[in-house]
Structure formats: C-alpha cells, structure tokens
Amino acid sequence: MKNLETTLYKPLIGQSIKDLEIFSISLGEPSFRGRQLFDWVYRKRVYDFGLMTDLPKSFIDVIKNVPIHPLKILNSKKSSSKSTKKYLFITQSGKMVESVLMVEKNRTTICLSTQVGCAVDCDFCATAKMGFIQNLSVGEIIDQFIQLEKISETKITNVVFMGMGEPFLNYKNSITAAKLLNHSKGINFGAWRITISTVGIITKIKQFTNEKQPFKLAVSLNGTNHQQRLKIMPITKKQTFSDLLNVIRYYTEQTRKRVTIEYVLLAGINDHPIDAKKLKEILSPIKCKLNLIPYNEINGSYKRPITNNINSFVKYFNNASFPVTVRWSKGQDIDAGCGQLATEAV
Numbered sequence: 001m002k003n004l005e006t007t008l009y010k011p012l013i014g015q016s017i018k019d020l021e022i023f024s025i026s027l028g029e030p031s032f033r034g035r036q037l038f039d040w041v042y043r044k045r046v047y048d049f050g051l052m053t054d055l056p057k058s059f060i061d062v063i064k065n066v067p068i069h070p071l072k073i074l075n076s077k078k079s080s081s082k083s084t085k086k087y088l089f090i091t092q093s094g095k096m097v098e099s100v101l102m103v104e105k106n107r108t109t110i111c112l113s114t115q116v117g118c119a120v121d122c123d124f125c126a127t128a129k130m131g132f133i134q135n136l137s138v139g140e141i142i143d144q145f146i147q148l149e150k151i152s153e154t155k156i157t158n159v160v161f162m163g164m165g166e167p168f169l170n171y172k173n174s175i176t177a178a179k180l181l182n183h184s185k186g187i188n189f190g191a192w193r194i195t196i197s198t199v200g201i202i203t204k205i206k207q208f209t210n211e212k213q214p215f216k217l218a219v220s221l222n223g224t225n226h227q228q229r230l231k232i233m234p235i236t237k238k239q240t241f242s243d244l245l246n247v248i249r250y251y252t253e254q255t256r257k258r259v260t261i262e263y264v265l266l267a268g269i270n271d272h273p274i275d276a277k278k279l280k281e282i283l284s285p286i287k288c289k290l291n292l293i294p295y296n297e298i299n300g301s302y303k304r305p306i307t308n309n310i311n312s313f314v315k316y317f318n319n320a321s322f323p324v325t326v327r328w329s330k331g332q333d334i335d336a337g338c339g340q341l342a343t344e345a346v
C-alpha cells in the first residue's frame with residue numbers, strides 16, 4: 001500500500017463512485033474499495049473510519065486523515081416560530097455560506113446554496129449585495145444536505161437549490177450534486193423532490209431541458225413585463241422577458257412537466273391588481289404552478305405589501321387554471337426568508 005499525503009486529497013463527500021475507485025486504485029487497492037467507501041459515505045452516511053467495518057485496517061490506517069466533510073458548521077439561528085433554522089457553514093478555504101432548514105406540517109425542506117455570493121444582482125436580494133465570490137464545489141453543495149439531514153429532527157422531504165447564488169451559473173456542480181443526491185446506490189433522494197430554482201438563464205434552461213434532467217424546475221419571474229422586471233432584475237437586459245417566457249414554454253412542452261413560477265411580491269412594484277390580471281393571462285397557457293412569495297424585507301428600499309394587498313392579489317387567482325401557493329416565509333426574523341441570505345456572522 002502506498003503512503004498517503006492527505007493534504008493532496010479532496011474530501012470524500014462530493015466524490016463519485018468513479019472518483020473513489022480511482023482514489024483506491026491510486027493507493028494500490030482494488031477498485032471495489034472505492035465502491036465500499038461510496039456506500040459508507042452516501043448510503044450508510046457513516047463518517048467515522050473506525051466504523052467502516054468492511055474496510056481492512058491497513059487501508060483505514062492509510063486514509064484515516066483524509067478529510068470527509070468539505071464544510072464545517074459555524075453557527076445556527078432559529079426563527080421565533082421555531083420552524084425555520086438557518087445554518088452558517090465555512091468552507092476549507094474559509095468562505096462562508098448559508099443553508100436553511102424549514103419545517104411545515106409534514107414537509108421538511110432544505111434550501112441549499114450553490115455559490116458564495118451571487119453575480120446576478122437582483123435589486124431586492126441580500127445575497128446580491130455580497131457580489132460574486134466563488135462557485136461551490138459538488139462536495140460543498142451536497143455536504144449542506146448531509147450535515148443538516150443528520151441534525152434535523154424530522155425526515156427531509158424536499159430539497160431546493162434556492163439559497164445563495166444562481167444554480168445555473170454553477171450548472172455543472174449543481175447538477176452533479178443533484179445527481180449524487182439522487183444516486184440509487186447512495187442517498188437515493190427522489191429526483192421529484194429536488195427543485196432547481198433559477199432566475200432564468202435561458203441557455204441553461206434549454207440545456208436542462210435537452211438533457212432531460214429529472215429534477216423539478218422553478219423560475220423566478222417577479223414581473224409581468226420586460227420593463228417592470230428589468231427595474232428589479234437587471235439580468236432581464238440580456239435575458240429578455242419574452243425570451244424567458246419562450247424558454248419556459250419550451251421546457252414545459254418538451255418535458256410535459258409543470259414548471260414552478262416564483263413571484264416575489266414587492267409593495268408598489270409588482271403587487272397591483274393589474275399585475276395580478278396580467279400574470280394570470282401570461283401563465284394560463286403554460287403548464288405551471290405559481291408560488292407567490294410576499295417579500296422578506298432586508299435593509300433596503302423594497303417593502304413587503306401589506307397583508308390586505310397580498311390577500312387581494314392572491315384572491316385574483318381563485319379560479320386560475322393552474323395551482324397557486326403562497327409562501328408565508330417563517331424565517332424573516334433570522335433573515336432566512338427567500339432573498340435574505342447573506343453571510344454576516346450569525
């Protein structure tokens with residue numbers, strides 16, 4: 001068996017079966033040792049080499065200092081409703097990233113981050129204020145799930161790629177992490193329970209569609225016309241409103257799946273009854289589900305609409321031909337609501 005310079009090795013979490021086979025072979029071990037490691041790390045979720053009972057002691061002695069987790073939990077905050085908890089992780093290179101665990105009735109959802117900061121610059125979003133810092137690796141994305149699953153008091157039922165960052169601007173790592181989550185020999189988390197949420201990167205929605213990715217797609221629309229969306233989401237300049245609607249239609253027609261349309265309600269910006277009427281018109285021919293998200297205020301100029309206005313907006317969709325849900329975020333008091341994630345120390 002070869003000697004191992006552990007500092008040269010990537011953490012085990014984030015590696016595929018193939019990577020772990022190559023790792024084992026590189027140490028003079030048969031490839032099946034890699035498959036055994038995969039089984040311990042992803043299916044059995046055991047992170048103590050001493051408990052990996054089918055690995056020979058000589059192998060464990062060599063690999064025992066290889067890091068397993070790429071992230072470490074630094075801190076957490078619980079909302080007053082106790083149903084939402086926000087976690088601050090630190091990467092091996094010292095960058096900080098947040099994830100959120102939300103419990104609602106019999107659903108427990110983990111909201112994963114895919115980047116440190118974000119380059120998209122949506123005007124109402126706390127993450128945008130950080131600017132883009134770096135992409136998260138596959139391991140850094142999936143380790144948020146692995147660590148939160150371990151401490152969650154309830155079984156995780158859903159995963160959304162909707163935390164810090166734009167998943168489609170870190171497409172390869174986000175999709176690889178989703179596939180690892182879904183891997184039948186590993187965590188085996190149902191693809192229909194995994195949602196990738198994008199601000200609407202048109203080429204990547206096309207790619208996602210053409211690759212027939214099995215995960216659900218959510219798109220943040222947040223406006224009912226080009227000018228209105230452009231004011232709050234400067235990305236609309238390049239990814240125009242009509243091109244975005246076209247690619248959403250392309251997705252639903254090609255996959256025959258429902259797309260989730262996210263619409264953040266901002267007081268005086270997009271919450272007028274005319275907006276509700278227009279939104280209904282736009283979405284009626286599209287196979288979709290609408291998720292209305294009353295804005296979670298950060299220290300900026302945007303405001304959450306008053307409850308009466310939210311209710312009248314919602315009422316407008318009573319007889320809509322598509323399902324409509326309202327996400328009354330429960331984590332605003334700890335800045336864990338949608339669009340509130342940014343890594344100040346918690």
Ligand code: SF4
Pocket residue numbers: 118119120121122125126127128163164165166199339
């Ligand atoms: S809303 Fe999403 S895409 Fe827009 S700046 Fe925030 S994190 Fe980035």
